[in-house]
Amino acid sequence: MHSLKETIEPVALGIAQEQYAAREGGHDHIYIDPVKEKKIVRKLDMYIVPVFMITYLFSFLDRSNLGNAKVAGMETDLGLVKHQFNVVTSIFYVTYVVFEVPLTILFKVVGPSKMVPVIMISWSLVTCFTGFCQSYGGLLACRLILGACESALFPSLNLYVSMFWKREEIARRASGIGISLSLAGAFGGLFAWAILQMDGTGGYAGWRWLFFIEGAISFCLGIAAYWLFPDSPETAYFLTPEEREIARARLEMHGNYEPLDYAHVKAAFKDPVCWLSGWIQFNADIYNYSISTFLPTIIKGLGYTSLQVQYMTIPCYLLGTIAYFTCATLSDKTKRRGPFMLFAGIFIMTGYAVLLGSHKPHVRYFACFLVLFGAPIVPGLNLTWLNTNMAPHYKRATAIGINQTIGNSGGVIAGQIFLTGESPYYKTGMAVSLTAVGLTWCSTWVMMWILRKRNAEKDRKIAEGFTDDGKGDMAVHFKYQL
Numbered sequence: 290m291h292s293l294k295e296t297i298e299p300v301a302l303g304i305a306q307e308q309y310a311a312r313e314g315g316h317d318h319i320y321i322d323p324v325k326e327k328k329i330v331r332k333l334d335m336y337i338v339p340v341f342m343i344t345y346l347f348s349f350l351d352r353s354n355l356g357n358a359k360v361a362g363m364e365t366d367l368g369l370v371k372h373q374f375n376v377v378t379s380i381f382y383v384t385y386v387v388f389e390v391p392l393t394i395l396f397k398v399v400g401p402s403k404m405v406p407v408i409m410i411s412w413s414l415v416t417c418f419t420g421f422c423q424s425y426g427g428l429l430a431c432r433l434i435l436g437a438c439e440s441a442l443f444p445s446l447n448l449y450v451s452m453f454w455k456r457e458e459i460a461r462r463a464s465g466i467g468i469s470l471s472l473a474g475a476f477g478g479l480f481a482w483a484i485l486q487m488d489g490t491g492g493y494a495g496w497r498w499l500f501f502i503e504g505a506i507s508f509c510l511g512i513a514a515y516w517l518f519p520d521s522p523e524t525a526y527f528l529t530p531e532e533r534e535i536a537r538a539r540l541e542m543h544g545n546y547e548p549l550d551y552a553h554v555k556a557a558f559k560d561p562v563c564w565l566s567g568w569i570q571f572n573a574d575i576y577n578y579s580i581s582t583f584l585p586t587i588i589k590g591l592g593y594t595s596l597q598v599q600y601m602t603i604p605c606y607l608l609g610t611i612a613y614f615t616c617a618t619l620s621d622k623t624k625r626r627g628p629f630m631l632f633a634g635i636f637i638m639t640g641y642a643v644l645l646g647s648h649k650p651h652v653r654y655f656a657c658f659l660v661l662f663g664a665p666i667v668p669g670l671n672l673t674w675l676n677t678n679m680a681p682h683y684k685r686a687t688a689i690g691i692n693q694t695i696g697n698s699g700g701v702i703a704g705q706i707f708l709t710g711e712s713p714y715y716k717t718g719m720a721v722s723l724t725a726v727g728l729t730w731c732s733t734w735v736m737m738w739i740l741r742k743r744n745a746e747k748d749r750k751i752a753e754g755f756t757d758d759g760k761g762d763m764a765v766h767f768k769y770q771l
Contacts, residue, residue: 321535328532329536332527337453342469345466345473346472348439349469349470351439356581360585362494367422372708377429381435381436384436386697387437388436389693389694390690392441392445396449409507412435414504416504420504451685460617464614467666471606471607471610471665473606474661480503485499522537522540553681556763562736563691568732569671574703575699575700576637577667580657580664583718612662629666630674636663637726640658640661641722641723672693675688678762702721737771740771743769747765
Protein backbone atom coordinates (compact mmCIF):
# COMPACT_ATOMS: atom_id res chain seq x y z
CA MET A 290 0.00 0.00 0.00
CA HIS A 291 1.43 3.38 -0.97
CA SER A 292 1.99 5.99 1.69
CA LEU A 293 -0.29 8.97 1.78
CA LYS A 294 2.46 11.18 0.42
CA GLU A 295 2.82 8.95 -2.60
CA THR A 296 -0.93 8.69 -3.15
CA ILE A 297 -1.97 12.33 -2.90
CA GLU A 298 -0.20 15.20 -4.59
CA PRO A 299 -0.04 18.43 -2.59
CA VAL A 300 -1.02 20.36 -5.70
CA ALA A 301 -4.26 18.42 -5.98
CA LEU A 302 -5.09 19.43 -2.41
CA GLY A 303 -4.49 23.09 -3.11
CA ILE A 304 -1.82 23.44 -0.41
CA ALA A 305 1.79 24.47 -0.23
CA GLN A 306 4.49 21.78 -0.32
CA GLU A 307 5.87 22.79 3.06
CA GLN A 308 2.41 22.44 4.63
CA TYR A 309 1.97 18.91 3.36
CA ALA A 310 2.34 16.83 6.51
CA ALA A 311 2.35 17.45 10.22
CA ARG A 312 2.46 15.43 13.37
CA GLU A 313 -0.77 15.59 15.34
CA GLY A 314 -1.95 12.93 17.73
CA GLY A 315 0.83 10.63 16.61
CA HIS A 316 -0.19 10.48 12.94
CA ASP A 317 0.72 12.18 9.71
CA HIS A 318 -2.13 14.52 8.83
CA ILE A 319 -2.84 16.21 5.55
CA TYR A 320 -3.60 19.91 5.42
CA ILE A 321 -6.55 20.27 3.08
CA ASP A 322 -7.97 23.50 1.74
CA PRO A 323 -10.91 24.05 4.14
CA VAL A 324 -13.01 25.68 1.40
CA LYS A 325 -12.61 22.64 -0.85
CA GLU A 326 -13.23 20.27 2.02
CA LYS A 327 -16.42 22.07 3.01
CA LYS A 328 -17.65 21.85 -0.57
CA ILE A 329 -16.96 18.10 -0.66
CA VAL A 330 -18.76 17.49 2.63
CA ARG A 331 -21.72 19.48 1.37
CA LYS A 332 -21.84 17.31 -1.76
CA LEU A 333 -21.66 14.13 0.32
CA ASP A 334 -24.52 15.39 2.45
CA MET A 335 -26.58 16.30 -0.58
CA TYR A 336 -26.11 13.13 -2.63
CA ILE A 337 -25.67 10.34 -0.07
CA VAL A 338 -27.63 11.19 3.09
CA PRO A 339 -31.07 11.42 1.40
CA VAL A 340 -30.42 8.13 -0.39
CA PHE A 341 -29.65 6.05 2.69
CA MET A 342 -32.39 7.82 4.66
CA ILE A 343 -35.03 6.85 2.08
CA THR A 344 -33.57 3.33 1.92
CA TYR A 345 -33.87 2.77 5.65
CA LEU A 346 -37.24 4.52 5.84
CA PHE A 347 -38.79 1.94 3.52
CA SER A 348 -36.89 -0.88 5.20
CA PHE A 349 -38.44 0.03 8.52
CA LEU A 350 -41.84 0.61 6.94
CA ASP A 351 -41.79 -2.88 5.46
CA ARG A 352 -40.74 -4.32 8.83
CA SER A 353 -43.01 -2.37 11.21
CA ASN A 354 -46.19 -2.26 9.11
CA LEU A 355 -47.16 -5.43 10.96
CA GLY A 356 -48.49 -3.24 13.78
CA ASN A 357 -50.56 -1.16 11.35
CA ALA A 358 -51.84 -4.31 9.64
CA LYS A 359 -52.87 -5.80 12.98
CA VAL A 360 -55.20 -2.96 13.93
CA ALA A 361 -56.54 -2.98 10.35
CA GLY A 362 -57.85 -6.54 10.63
CA MET A 363 -54.97 -8.86 9.70
CA GLU A 364 -55.18 -10.74 12.99
CA THR A 365 -58.85 -11.58 12.39
CA ASP A 366 -58.50 -12.41 8.69
CA LEU A 367 -55.67 -14.90 9.30
CA GLY A 368 -57.29 -16.36 12.39
CA LEU A 369 -54.44 -15.54 14.75
CA VAL A 370 -55.22 -16.55 18.33
CA LYS A 371 -53.69 -16.12 21.76
CA HIS A 372 -49.99 -15.23 21.45
CA GLN A 373 -49.56 -16.01 17.76
CA PHE A 374 -49.14 -12.35 16.79
CA ASN A 375 -46.39 -12.02 19.40
CA VAL A 376 -44.60 -15.03 17.89
CA VAL A 377 -44.91 -13.53 14.41
CA THR A 378 -43.40 -10.29 15.71
CA SER A 379 -40.48 -12.02 17.43
CA ILE A 380 -39.65 -14.60 14.76
CA PHE A 381 -38.40 -11.86 12.45
CA TYR A 382 -35.40 -11.25 14.73
CA VAL A 383 -34.26 -14.89 14.77
CA THR A 384 -32.90 -14.83 11.22
CA TYR A 385 -32.14 -11.11 11.54
CA VAL A 386 -29.65 -11.84 14.32
CA VAL A 387 -28.11 -14.93 12.70
CA PHE A 388 -27.10 -13.18 9.47
CA GLU A 389 -26.00 -9.76 10.78
CA VAL A 390 -22.28 -10.25 11.47
CA PRO A 391 -21.32 -12.22 8.32
CA LEU A 392 -23.37 -10.02 6.00
CA THR A 393 -22.04 -6.81 7.54
CA ILE A 394 -18.46 -7.95 6.91
CA LEU A 395 -19.48 -9.04 3.40
CA PHE A 396 -20.90 -5.56 2.82
CA LYS A 397 -17.37 -4.10 2.66
CA VAL A 398 -16.00 -6.95 0.55
CA VAL A 399 -18.80 -6.97 -2.06
CA GLY A 400 -19.38 -3.22 -2.12
CA PRO A 401 -22.44 -1.09 -1.29
CA SER A 402 -23.45 -0.62 -4.95
CA LYS A 403 -24.06 -4.37 -5.25
CA MET A 404 -25.03 -5.32 -1.72
CA VAL A 405 -27.68 -2.68 -1.07
CA PRO A 406 -29.72 -3.37 -4.26
CA VAL A 407 -29.72 -7.11 -3.52
CA ILE A 408 -30.89 -6.46 0.05
CA MET A 409 -33.64 -4.08 -1.07
CA ILE A 410 -34.98 -6.19 -3.92
CA SER A 411 -35.04 -9.28 -1.69
CA TRP A 412 -36.98 -7.72 1.16
CA SER A 413 -39.37 -5.90 -1.19
CA LEU A 414 -40.41 -9.16 -2.84
CA VAL A 415 -40.97 -10.82 0.54
CA THR A 416 -43.07 -7.83 1.64
CA CYS A 417 -45.26 -8.13 -1.44
CA PHE A 418 -45.70 -11.87 -0.88
CA THR A 419 -46.74 -11.20 2.73
CA GLY A 420 -49.88 -9.56 1.35
CA PHE A 421 -50.92 -12.94 -0.10
CA CYS A 422 -50.60 -14.83 3.20
CA GLN A 423 -53.63 -16.92 4.12
CA SER A 424 -52.48 -18.54 7.33
CA TYR A 425 -50.39 -18.23 10.47
CA GLY A 426 -47.74 -20.57 9.01
CA GLY A 427 -47.41 -18.53 5.83
CA LEU A 428 -46.99 -15.33 7.82
CA LEU A 429 -44.30 -16.96 9.98
CA ALA A 430 -42.37 -18.06 6.90
CA CYS A 431 -42.50 -14.58 5.36
CA ARG A 432 -41.27 -12.96 8.56
CA LEU A 433 -38.37 -15.40 8.87
CA ILE A 434 -37.24 -14.71 5.31
CA LEU A 435 -37.74 -10.96 5.74
CA GLY A 436 -35.46 -11.02 8.79
CA ALA A 437 -32.67 -12.62 6.78
CA CYS A 438 -33.11 -10.16 3.89
CA GLU A 439 -33.02 -7.05 6.09
CA SER A 440 -30.41 -8.23 8.61
CA ALA A 441 -27.39 -6.47 7.10
CA LEU A 442 -29.00 -3.16 6.21
CA PHE A 443 -28.96 -1.19 9.47
CA PRO A 444 -25.39 -2.07 10.55
CA SER A 445 -24.16 -1.74 6.97
CA LEU A 446 -25.62 1.75 6.56
CA ASN A 447 -23.96 2.84 9.81
CA LEU A 448 -20.69 1.39 8.52
CA TYR A 449 -21.31 3.13 5.19
CA VAL A 450 -21.39 6.53 6.93
CA SER A 451 -17.88 5.96 8.28
CA MET A 452 -16.70 5.28 4.71
CA PHE A 453 -17.37 8.89 3.66
CA TRP A 454 -17.26 11.12 6.78
CA LYS A 455 -14.70 11.67 9.54
CA ARG A 456 -15.19 10.68 13.20
CA GLU A 457 -16.40 14.10 14.26
CA GLU A 458 -18.90 14.20 11.40
CA ILE A 459 -20.49 10.78 11.80
CA ALA A 460 -23.20 11.29 14.44
CA ARG A 461 -25.19 13.91 12.55
CA ARG A 462 -25.05 11.92 9.30
CA ALA A 463 -25.80 8.61 11.02
CA SER A 464 -28.71 10.35 12.72
CA GLY A 465 -30.30 10.31 9.28
CA ILE A 466 -30.79 6.57 9.78
CA GLY A 467 -32.45 7.07 13.15
CA ILE A 468 -34.50 9.95 11.79
CA SER A 469 -35.65 7.64 9.01
CA LEU A 470 -36.87 5.26 11.71
CA SER A 471 -38.90 8.04 13.33
CA LEU A 472 -40.19 9.28 9.99
CA ALA A 473 -41.15 5.72 9.09
CA GLY A 474 -43.26 5.64 12.21
CA ALA A 475 -44.88 8.95 11.36
CA PHE A 476 -45.09 8.46 7.61
CA GLY A 477 -46.09 4.83 8.13
CA GLY A 478 -49.14 5.87 10.10
CA LEU A 479 -50.17 8.42 7.48
CA PHE A 480 -49.35 6.07 4.60
CA ALA A 481 -51.22 3.22 6.26
CA TRP A 482 -54.25 5.46 6.83
CA ALA A 483 -54.30 6.37 3.11
CA ILE A 484 -53.77 2.83 1.83
CA LEU A 485 -56.38 1.37 4.14
CA GLN A 486 -58.96 3.45 2.28
CA MET A 487 -58.45 0.88 -0.51
CA ASP A 488 -60.07 -1.82 1.63
CA GLY A 489 -61.94 -4.16 -0.69
CA THR A 490 -60.32 -2.90 -3.90
CA GLY A 491 -59.69 -5.83 -6.23
CA GLY A 492 -61.13 -8.12 -3.61
CA TYR A 493 -58.21 -7.55 -1.21
CA ALA A 494 -58.40 -6.23 2.36
CA GLY A 495 -56.77 -2.88 3.10
CA TRP A 496 -54.00 -4.45 5.18
CA ARG A 497 -52.99 -6.59 2.18
CA TRP A 498 -52.68 -3.48 0.01
CA LEU A 499 -50.37 -2.09 2.69
CA PHE A 500 -47.86 -4.87 1.95
CA PHE A 501 -48.40 -4.78 -1.83
CA ILE A 502 -47.78 -1.05 -2.26
CA GLU A 503 -44.93 -0.64 0.22
CA GLY A 504 -43.17 -3.68 -1.25
CA ALA A 505 -43.57 -2.37 -4.80
CA ILE A 506 -42.07 1.01 -3.87
CA SER A 507 -39.09 -0.68 -2.18
CA PHE A 508 -38.54 -2.83 -5.28
CA CYS A 509 -38.26 0.25 -7.52
CA LEU A 510 -35.88 1.91 -5.06
CA GLY A 511 -33.79 -1.26 -4.99
CA ILE A 512 -33.27 -1.06 -8.76
CA ALA A 513 -32.24 2.60 -8.48
CA ALA A 514 -29.86 1.84 -5.59
CA TYR A 515 -27.39 0.22 -8.00
CA TRP A 516 -26.54 3.70 -9.34
CA LEU A 517 -27.17 5.75 -6.20
CA PHE A 518 -24.75 4.06 -3.75
CA PRO A 519 -21.07 4.70 -4.60
CA ASP A 520 -18.69 2.14 -3.13
CA SER A 521 -16.20 4.72 -1.88
CA PRO A 522 -15.21 8.38 -2.31
CA GLU A 523 -13.07 7.38 -5.31
CA THR A 524 -16.14 6.09 -7.18
CA ALA A 525 -18.55 8.85 -6.16
CA TYR A 526 -20.18 9.95 -9.43
CA PHE A 527 -20.87 13.46 -8.14
CA LEU A 528 -17.25 14.31 -7.23
CA THR A 529 -14.59 15.61 -9.59
CA PRO A 530 -11.27 13.67 -9.81
CA GLU A 531 -9.61 16.25 -7.55
CA GLU A 532 -12.45 16.06 -5.03
CA ARG A 533 -12.21 12.26 -4.97
CA GLU A 534 -8.53 12.47 -4.01
CA ILE A 535 -9.27 14.97 -1.26
CA ALA A 536 -12.18 12.85 0.02
CA ARG A 537 -9.84 9.85 0.23
CA ALA A 538 -7.16 11.88 2.01
CA ARG A 539 -9.71 12.98 4.61
CA LEU A 540 -10.38 9.37 5.56
CA GLU A 541 -7.03 7.67 5.16
CA MET A 542 -6.10 8.12 8.81
CA HIS A 543 -9.56 6.90 9.81
CA GLY A 544 -8.43 3.39 8.83
CA ASN A 545 -10.81 3.05 5.89
CA TYR A 546 -8.20 1.71 3.49
CA GLU A 547 -6.72 -1.05 5.59
CA PRO A 548 -6.75 -4.47 3.83
CA LEU A 549 -8.84 -7.28 5.31
CA ASP A 550 -6.96 -8.69 8.29
CA TYR A 551 -8.69 -11.32 10.42
CA ALA A 552 -6.63 -10.12 13.38
CA HIS A 553 -8.82 -7.01 13.32
CA VAL A 554 -11.94 -9.19 13.31
CA LYS A 555 -10.61 -11.12 16.31
CA ALA A 556 -9.72 -7.86 18.07
CA ALA A 557 -13.38 -6.81 17.97
CA PHE A 558 -14.48 -10.07 19.59
CA LYS A 559 -11.87 -9.65 22.33
CA ASP A 560 -12.72 -6.02 23.13
CA PRO A 561 -15.10 -5.77 26.14
CA VAL A 562 -16.29 -2.39 24.85
CA CYS A 563 -17.96 -4.17 21.91
CA TRP A 564 -19.87 -6.49 24.23
CA LEU A 565 -20.90 -3.72 26.60
CA SER A 566 -22.10 -1.67 23.64
CA GLY A 567 -24.08 -4.71 22.49
CA TRP A 568 -25.63 -5.05 25.97
CA ILE A 569 -26.69 -1.40 25.87
CA GLN A 570 -28.16 -1.92 22.41
CA PHE A 571 -29.94 -5.09 23.55
CA ASN A 572 -31.83 -3.28 26.30
CA ALA A 573 -32.44 -0.21 24.14
CA ASP A 574 -33.93 -2.37 21.40
CA ILE A 575 -36.30 -4.07 23.84
CA TYR A 576 -38.10 -0.82 24.59
CA ASN A 577 -37.48 0.71 21.16
CA TYR A 578 -38.94 -2.18 19.17
CA SER A 579 -41.75 -2.48 21.70
CA ILE A 580 -42.94 1.07 21.15
CA SER A 581 -42.39 1.02 17.38
CA THR A 582 -44.37 -2.21 16.88
CA PHE A 583 -47.07 -1.79 19.50
CA LEU A 584 -47.65 1.99 19.49
CA PRO A 585 -50.74 1.58 17.26
CA THR A 586 -52.02 -1.10 19.64
CA ILE A 587 -51.39 1.10 22.70
CA ILE A 588 -53.19 4.07 21.15
CA LYS A 589 -56.09 1.92 20.01
CA GLY A 590 -56.44 0.81 23.62
CA LEU A 591 -57.16 4.43 24.53
CA GLY A 592 -60.50 4.10 22.74
CA TYR A 593 -59.74 5.29 19.20
CA THR A 594 -60.77 3.66 15.92
CA SER A 595 -58.32 1.88 13.64
CA LEU A 596 -58.14 4.80 11.19
CA GLN A 597 -57.72 7.36 13.99
CA VAL A 598 -54.85 5.31 15.40
CA GLN A 599 -52.91 5.53 12.13
CA TYR A 600 -52.66 9.32 12.16
CA MET A 601 -52.39 9.72 15.96
CA THR A 602 -48.96 8.04 15.84
CA ILE A 603 -47.63 10.77 13.55
CA PRO A 604 -46.95 13.60 16.07
CA CYS A 605 -45.23 11.18 18.47
CA TYR A 606 -42.71 10.17 15.82
CA LEU A 607 -42.22 13.71 14.54
CA LEU A 608 -41.18 14.79 18.04
CA GLY A 609 -38.70 11.92 18.14
CA THR A 610 -37.29 12.98 14.77
CA ILE A 611 -36.64 16.55 15.91
CA ALA A 612 -35.16 15.43 19.23
CA TYR A 613 -32.81 12.92 17.63
CA PHE A 614 -31.47 15.29 14.98
CA THR A 615 -30.87 17.99 17.61
CA CYS A 616 -29.03 15.63 19.96
CA ALA A 617 -26.97 14.11 17.13
CA THR A 618 -25.90 17.55 15.92
CA LEU A 619 -24.88 18.64 19.42
CA SER A 620 -23.17 15.26 19.92
CA ASP A 621 -20.93 15.88 16.91
CA LYS A 622 -20.13 19.42 17.99
CA THR A 623 -19.18 18.39 21.53
CA LYS A 624 -17.73 14.98 20.55
CA ARG A 625 -19.78 13.47 23.36
CA ARG A 626 -22.23 10.55 23.07
CA GLY A 627 -22.87 9.21 26.57
CA PRO A 628 -24.25 12.41 28.16
CA PHE A 629 -26.92 12.74 25.46
CA MET A 630 -27.92 9.10 25.91
CA LEU A 631 -28.29 9.68 29.64
CA PHE A 632 -30.38 12.80 29.00
CA ALA A 633 -32.71 10.92 26.64
CA GLY A 634 -33.01 8.00 29.04
CA ILE A 635 -34.65 10.20 31.67
CA PHE A 636 -37.53 11.00 29.31
CA ILE A 637 -37.95 7.36 28.28
CA MET A 638 -38.02 6.10 31.87
CA THR A 639 -40.55 8.77 32.82
CA GLY A 640 -42.76 7.87 29.86
CA TYR A 641 -42.81 4.15 30.60
CA ALA A 642 -43.37 4.80 34.31
CA VAL A 643 -46.45 6.86 33.44
CA LEU A 644 -47.72 4.19 31.02
CA LEU A 645 -47.24 1.61 33.75
CA GLY A 646 -48.99 3.58 36.48
CA SER A 647 -51.75 5.60 34.80
CA HIS A 648 -55.06 4.49 33.25
CA LYS A 649 -56.11 7.94 32.04
CA PRO A 650 -56.23 8.04 28.20
CA HIS A 651 -54.87 11.57 27.75
CA VAL A 652 -52.08 11.00 30.26
CA ARG A 653 -51.09 7.75 28.57
CA TYR A 654 -51.05 9.42 25.16
CA PHE A 655 -48.77 12.17 26.56
CA ALA A 656 -46.49 9.43 27.95
CA CYS A 657 -46.09 8.07 24.41
CA PHE A 658 -44.59 11.44 23.45
CA LEU A 659 -42.10 11.18 26.32
CA VAL A 660 -41.01 7.71 25.23
CA LEU A 661 -40.71 8.64 21.55
CA PHE A 662 -38.79 11.82 22.46
CA GLY A 663 -35.81 9.76 23.59
CA ALA A 664 -36.43 6.36 21.99
CA PRO A 665 -34.31 6.80 18.83
CA ILE A 666 -31.54 8.77 20.56
CA VAL A 667 -30.13 6.03 22.79
CA PRO A 668 -29.69 3.17 20.27
CA GLY A 669 -28.70 5.62 17.52
CA LEU A 670 -25.97 7.38 19.49
CA ASN A 671 -24.83 4.12 21.06
CA LEU A 672 -24.07 2.72 17.62
CA THR A 673 -22.40 5.99 16.59
CA TRP A 674 -20.37 5.83 19.80
CA LEU A 675 -19.07 2.40 18.83
CA ASN A 676 -18.54 3.46 15.21
CA THR A 677 -16.31 6.38 16.17
CA ASN A 678 -14.35 4.46 18.82
CA MET A 679 -13.42 1.38 16.78
CA ALA A 680 -10.57 1.26 14.25
CA PRO A 681 -9.37 0.14 11.77
CA HIS A 682 -12.16 -0.53 9.32
CA TYR A 683 -12.67 -4.28 9.68
CA LYS A 684 -12.60 -4.11 13.45
CA ARG A 685 -15.26 -1.41 13.13
CA ALA A 686 -17.34 -3.55 10.76
CA THR A 687 -17.13 -6.56 13.06
CA ALA A 688 -17.91 -4.47 16.15
CA ILE A 689 -21.02 -3.04 14.52
CA GLY A 690 -22.10 -6.53 13.52
CA ILE A 691 -21.63 -7.78 17.09
CA ASN A 692 -23.54 -4.78 18.42
CA GLN A 693 -26.49 -5.40 16.14
CA THR A 694 -26.53 -9.16 16.67
CA ILE A 695 -26.75 -8.75 20.42
CA GLY A 696 -28.99 -5.70 20.18
CA ASN A 697 -31.57 -7.16 17.84
CA SER A 698 -31.93 -10.19 20.09
CA GLY A 699 -33.87 -7.71 22.19
CA GLY A 700 -36.43 -7.65 19.40
CA VAL A 701 -37.33 -11.26 20.22
CA ILE A 702 -38.18 -10.20 23.78
CA ALA A 703 -39.99 -7.06 22.60
CA GLY A 704 -42.39 -9.15 20.57
CA GLN A 705 -43.36 -11.31 23.55
CA ILE A 706 -44.02 -8.83 26.35
CA PHE A 707 -47.20 -7.12 25.07
CA LEU A 708 -49.67 -9.85 26.01
CA THR A 709 -53.13 -9.82 24.43
CA GLY A 710 -54.77 -10.77 27.74
CA GLU A 711 -53.39 -7.60 29.37
CA SER A 712 -55.03 -5.20 26.91
CA PRO A 713 -55.35 -2.22 27.05
CA TYR A 714 -52.72 -1.45 29.73
CA TYR A 715 -50.10 -4.14 28.97
CA LYS A 716 -48.49 -4.09 32.41
CA THR A 717 -45.86 -6.70 31.55
CA GLY A 718 -44.79 -4.84 28.41
CA MET A 719 -44.47 -1.54 30.24
CA ALA A 720 -42.63 -3.04 33.22
CA VAL A 721 -40.10 -4.94 31.09
CA SER A 722 -39.52 -1.88 28.89
CA LEU A 723 -39.00 0.34 31.94
CA THR A 724 -36.49 -2.16 33.36
CA ALA A 725 -34.63 -2.28 30.03
CA VAL A 726 -34.34 1.52 29.95
CA GLY A 727 -32.97 1.51 33.49
CA LEU A 728 -30.34 -1.09 32.59
CA THR A 729 -29.38 0.90 29.49
CA TRP A 730 -29.02 4.07 31.55
CA CYS A 731 -26.77 2.42 34.17
CA SER A 732 -24.68 0.66 31.52
CA THR A 733 -24.04 3.96 29.75
CA TRP A 734 -22.40 5.26 32.93
CA VAL A 735 -20.20 2.14 33.00
CA MET A 736 -19.19 2.65 29.37
CA MET A 737 -18.19 6.26 30.04
CA TRP A 738 -16.11 5.13 33.02
CA ILE A 739 -14.27 2.47 30.96
CA LEU A 740 -13.47 4.85 28.09
CA ARG A 741 -12.35 7.60 30.46
CA LYS A 742 -10.05 5.11 32.20
CA ARG A 743 -8.59 4.01 28.85
CA ASN A 744 -7.91 7.62 27.84
CA ALA A 745 -6.21 8.29 31.18
CA GLU A 746 -3.96 5.27 30.66
CA LYS A 747 -2.99 6.51 27.20
CA ASP A 748 -2.21 9.97 28.60
CA ARG A 749 0.06 8.32 31.16
CA LYS A 750 1.93 6.37 28.44
CA ILE A 751 2.36 9.49 26.31
CA ALA A 752 3.78 11.35 29.31
CA GLU A 753 6.28 8.51 29.75
CA GLY A 754 7.34 8.77 26.09
CA PHE A 755 5.69 5.55 24.92
CA THR A 756 5.25 5.16 21.15
CA ASP A 757 3.59 2.59 18.88
CA ASP A 758 2.63 2.10 15.22
CA GLY A 759 -0.33 4.49 15.56
CA LYS A 760 -2.84 2.07 14.02
CA GLY A 761 -6.24 1.16 15.42
CA ASP A 762 -8.16 2.43 18.41
CA MET A 763 -5.74 0.79 20.85
CA ALA A 764 -2.95 3.10 19.58
CA VAL A 765 -1.67 5.43 22.24
CA HIS A 766 -2.70 8.61 20.41
CA PHE A 767 -6.23 7.41 19.59
CA LYS A 768 -8.58 9.13 22.06
CA TYR A 769 -11.95 7.58 22.76
CA GLN A 770 -14.95 9.85 22.55
CA LEU A 771 -17.06 9.93 25.68
